[in-house]
Amino acid sequence: MTVAHVRMDNRLIHGQILVSWNSHLKIDHLIVTNDKVAQDPMQVTLLKAVTPIGAKVSVLPVADCVKYCQSPAAEKENIFIIAKFPEDGCELVERGLQIPVLNLGNQAFVRGSAKLSNTVFLTESGVKALKKIHEKGIKITCRMMPNESENEFWPTIEKTYPDWVK
Amino acid sequence: MISLLVISHGGLAEGLLDAMQMITGPQEKVLALGLQESEAPEDLIERIREAVETLDDGDGVLIMVDLYGATPFNSSSRLFLESQKKIEVITGVNLPMLVEIVISREGQTLPDLLEQAFQSGQTGIQKLPDALRKAKSI
Numbered sequence: 001m002t003v004a005h006v007r008m009d010n011r012l013i014h015g016q017i018l019v020s021w022n023s024h025l026k027i028d029h030l031i032v033t034n035d036k037v038a039q040d041p042m043q044v045t046l047l048k049a050v051t052p053i054g055a056k057v058s059v060l061p062v063a064d065c066v067k068y069c070q071s072p073a074a075e076k077e078n079i080f081i082i083a084k085f086p087e088d089g090c091e092l093v094e095r096g097l098q099i100p101v102l103n104l105g106n107q108a109f110v111r112g113s114a115k116l117s118n119t120v121f122l123t124e125s126g127v128k129a130l131k132k133i134h135e136k137g138i139k140i141t142c143r144m145m146p147n148e149s150e151n152e153f154w155p156t157i158e159k160t161y162p163d164w165v166k
Numbered sequence: 167m168i169s170l171l172v173i174s175h176g177g178l179a180e181g182l183l184d185a186m187q188m189i190t191g192p193q194e195k196v197l198a199l200g201l202q203e204s205e206a207p208e209d210l211i212e213r214i215r216e217a218v219e220t221l222d223d224g225d226g227v228l229i230m231v232d233l234y235g236a237t238p239f240n241s242s243s244r245l246f247l248e249s250q251k252k253i254e255v256i257t258g259v260n261l262p263m264l265v266e267i268v269i270s271r272e273g274q275t276l277p278d279l280l281e282q283a284f285q286s287g288q289t290g291i292q293k294l295p296d297a298l299r300k301a302k303s304i
Contacts, residue, residue, distance in 0.1 A: 010206060010207070011206075011207055011237050011240075012207070012240075013235065013240070014207075014235070014236050014237045014240065015175065015233050015235070015236030015237065018235045018236065019233075042244065042247050042248070043244070045247070046240060046243055046244055046247065049243075050234070050235055050239065050240065050243055051235055053235075108204055108205055108206030108207075108209070109204050109205075109206070110206065118203045118204060119203045119204060121204060
């Protein structure tokens, strides 16, 4: 399978991905994965209708996303996965998706979240999901744009949320 | 009268309205919204919904966004699907488009205004006339 990139981004498909990431990675299949989004017909319609990059767009529950990425159909593709939340990223990995790096993109402020940066606010459950990803030996990066640092970001998360990583 | 709602990343929408009113003078039923870096699409949809409620007098609202496929567009499209109000959405908002439709919207229907915005947005982009390039080389 050729999953080029997994990004956890609650904005799903948006400007940064269409403009910056698409020109960087030459995506030919964009998979949005989150169980709730996949069950919202209006959101599925929107995601498929308005994405202009010429790539195939799928919206799948997390389990189906992993199954697809392990299927022969995925072998010829350059796949970009957008998981909505860190919890979705963690589920991808726990269901067997083999990937060396997970990238943390936009996570907007929600009730109970705390600030990591101007564009990333994490909940306790999100931090715990990232911890599980880290403990599986997967590198976590925090890149909004392709030109940002590919350094391991876990130490910053650990330092920012000392009570939630326990 | 049709209302205009300009939505962009950051401060562009606000700036466009500011620039437009330098040319057209103060205008009613125009509003700008800017997506903030930390803002969720769901929160932006709610702000757009409120702005449409505030603006609309029954003639409809033309939502003008900066970039096709990006969050201001996605959130506007979602509202288009959900709302019972007369809403249209156009992308690539620029100053020529905005100036032209703000002064010609009186008495127009929403589909006509959308078409006019679509045309004026494109014809508003021009290269320096060849006459000037020739004049310089003489």
